[in-house]
Amino acid sequence: MTAVQSDTLQILKDILDEVAEVPAEEVTPESSFTEDLGLDSLAVVSLFVLVQRRFGTEVPNSVFEQLTTVGRAVAYLERGEIPA
Numbered sequence: 001m002t003a004v005q006s007d008t009l010q011i012l013k014d015i016l017d018e019v020a021e022v023p024a025e026e027v028t029p030e031s032s033f034t035e036d037l038g039l040d041s042l043a044v045v046s047l048f049v050l051v052q053r054r055f056g057t058e059v060p061n062s063v064f065e066q067l068t069t070v071g072r073a074v075a076y077l078e079r080g081e082i083p084a
Contacts, residue, residue, distance in 0.1 A: 008074045011054060016070075019047045029071030037070075051077070 013024040020043045026036075033039045039047065048059055048067075055077055059067070066082050067073045075083045 008077050009070070012051070012070060012073060012077075015047060015050045015054065019043055019050060027070055029069065029074060031070045032068055033070070034068070 009027075009029065010024075013022075013027045016022040016027055016037065017024060020037065020039050022037050022039075031037050033044050033047070034041075048064055051073070052059055057077070059076070063076065063082060067076055072083055075081065
């Protein structure tokens with residue numbers, strides 16, 4: 001994991017703690033927002049609103065629906081593409 005990935009992942013962990021009180025140690029790149037971290041649809045939307053503000057980017061709805069795990073979100077935020 002590169003330093004950029006570590007920074008992005010840490011920011012995402014901080015936002016998850018703020019939105020859903022998910023402890024950072026429970027968050028891994030493989031974590032599913034809904035299944036593993038227990039976020040409901042409203043919490044996921046809140047998460048991505050804060051992500052967009054923090055990173056100064058817009059996540060289109062068509063992309064948002066595909067960012068089901070922390071790792072997929074990190075990859076999108078860093079490279080602007082959704083991993084296969």
